[in-house]
Amino acid sequence: MYAPAVNPRLTSRAPSNPRPQQNRLFNGKAAEAELRPLAEISGGAHLEHALIRHNLVVFKGGEGALQVLPALGDVPPEARLNLIIHQLRRGDLAEAYAGVKDMEPSTPSEYILKAVVLAALGQEQRSPELLRAAQQAFQLVGSSASECDTIPGRQAMASCFFLLKQFDDVLVFLASIKSYFAGDDDFHWNHGVALAASGKWEEAVEAFGCVQSERYRWDYCLVAWLARCHIMAGRPRAAWDLYGRLEASSDSYALLQLIANDCYKQGAFLYAAKAFDVLERLDPNPEYWDGKRGAAVGAFQMVIAGREPKDSLREVIGLLSGSGNPQLEAIEEAMRDWAEAHGISC
Numbered sequence: 001m002y003a004p005a006v007n008p009r010l011t012s013r014a015p016s017n018p019r020p021q022q023n024r025l026f027n028g029k030a031a032e033a034e035l036r037p038l039a040e041i042s043g044g045a046h047l048e049h050a051l052i053r054h055n056l057v058v059f060k061g062g063e064g065a066l067q068v069l070p071a072l073g074d075v076p077p078e079a080r081l082n083l084i085i086h087q088l089r090r091g092d093l094a095e096a097y098a099g100v101k102d103m104e105p106s107t108p109s110e111y112i113l114k115a116v117v118l119a120a121l122g123q124e125q126r127s128p129e130l131l132r133a134a135q136q137a138f139q140l141v142g143s144s145a146s147e148c149d150t151i152p153g154r155q156a157m158a159s160c161f162f163l164l165k166q167f168d169d170v171l172v173f174l175a176s177i178k179s180y181f182a183g184d185d186d187f188h189w190n191h192g193v194a195l196a197a198s199g200k201w202e203e204a205v206e207a208f209g210c211v212q213s214e215r216y217r218w219d220y221c222l223v224a225w226l227a228r229c230h231i232m233a234g235r236p237r238a239a240w241d242l243y244g245r246l247e248a249s250s251d252s253y254a255l256l257q258l259i260a261n262d263c264y265k266q267g268a269f270l271y272a273a274k275a276f277d278v279l280e281r282l283d284p285n286p287e288y289w290d291g292k293r294g295a296a297v298g299a300f301q302m303v304i305a306g307r308e309p310k311d312s313l314r315e316v317i318g319l320l321s322g323s324g325n326p327q328l329e330a331i332e333e334a335m336r337d338w339a340e341a342h343g344i345s346c
Helices: 008-013 028-034 036-042 050-059 065-072 078-090 093-100 108-125 128-142 151-163 167-181 185-197 201-209 220-232 236-246 252-266 269-282 286-304 312-320 326-341
Strands: none
Touching: 078 093, 078 108, 093 108, 108 128, 108 151, 128 151, 151 167, 151 185, 167 185, 185 201, 185 220, 201 220, 220 236, 220 252, 236 252, 236 269, 252 269, 252 286, 269 286, 269 312, 286 312, 286 326, 312 326
């Protein structure tokens, strides 16, 4: 988050105790309101002061950042850091990296910011070097005597283990600070991924369900993880419903592949067959045909074993009908014969 700067010289000159750290206690609107008495007294002249211009950007959640912060340079020092934070939030990773590339951190917040930028760019570019540098910076903060028991320190240590793919350790640190992030979508996202990567499927679904941002909720990464969690927890239909809601998206093809393969591996053959059927119609790839055939036979076996409702056989037969493929027609005929013998109308 953006960090307001405090200038003790300005504080000593300002009347009516403006409490420049108010934003740390309340929110940006409350902090901005603290400046109104100053505006009335000074006729607005104080707004030209670098510190106030900087803090107004902070209090407004970054509004006007690109117009104000570059011109401020390092006055106050937080201006440079907040410009990098703004670039991160906009997704301008190249600009953010340019800001931290030659930075020699001297405070925990600077180490964390540099690590976040390196991690984001490293993931985008799939760069082991950048990810390793990010992991080391996070570890330096999280393991330091002064920060190890602070919330930022534990977040840093969780991030370190996340990059090392040691997800059980990630969960230990996230659990210790979870109560402080009840409304934080980023926390719930990362917590959900760590839970899923540790095979805690039900808990992961619960964590993902706490994400409120619509932009996050329909990000393909979260949708894909959620689909996998449902499949692994024995709810393939819920994963299929996610595909139905994402069908018009450019990510729907990738989600179909995930559903088809994960359902097949988990023995959820009906939904694997449905996914492979759509994939085959979109792309006549022999692998999709093989997957559809194997899933259809698997679904038939599940029906025979009583592990799938008999009525689901109609849907499986419907996927095979009219294929024009002799192998599929033979499988379809065997299914129809079995259905007729067991009083199932297909």
